[in-house]
């Protein structure tokens with residue numbers, strides 16, 4: 001049996017940085033410490049943080065004192081203002097690559113472009129970007145939605161950092177019919193592109209593909225969908241104990257990748273479980 005593990009599997013730079021900043025805060029600052037919503041989209045990593053003293057709250061109103069750690073995909077402006085009013089200490093773990101998307105969104109609005117964000121309107125990163133802008137923003141997640149919008153004089157486009165490049169290209173192509181002037185910034189994170197490309201290459205070579213990551217992680221869901229497109233035998237799991245032996249039955253080539261918020265210890269456990277289920281040694 002050959003197990004191909006993606007080199008790009010697991011924590012990306014932004015998630016690693018957010019985890020380090022959070023753990024660093026537990027050493028530097030007195031309790032209580034909070035994040036607004038989970039710091040990253042992985043329940044096991046969030047449980048680990050909780051054991052270190054970082055608790056999750058859904059609303060700033062539920063926090064009266066202490067330290068608030070901002071998530072890697074950022075927080076809406078209104079929450080930041082509320083935190084300041086409550087005199088909370090703020091540790092900003094927003095990924096610099098997400099901040100770059102904020103910068104381009106503001107730049108395009110400042111220069112009079114109607115802003116189109118390619119992404120999921122309910123994703124916290126997109127919600128946060130929109131909160132810093134006025135109303136002249138549209139969020140689209142398919143070229144179909146674009147059909148009923150516009151036309152506009154000046155159209156500016158950015159994209160949620162974890163979106164697929166294929167979808168971005170489709171929407172950009174469709175947008176060319178909507179405006180004479182279109183200005184585009186590709187704000188997709190390179191880490192996402194590299195991870196997706198590597199996953200597809202592996203999925204093409206194997207008989208069964210395992211994708212590890214939180215069920216609430218959009219980038220893991222997308223990774224699994226992309227892999228499934230080339231290898232229907234793709235399975236998304238959160239932890240090693242969810243592996244189903246039948247998935248590996250009579251399969252000699254197995255692929256493994258993981259989302260940007262999947263801790264390395266979980267990937268290792270899945271690797272070990274695959275070897276165990278196949279009755280092989282590493």
Ligand code: SF4
Pocket residue numbers: 012013014015072073095096097098161162189190191192260
């Ligand atoms: S996927 Fe990219 S943008 Fe998102 S947190 Fe990781 S490094 Fe930052």
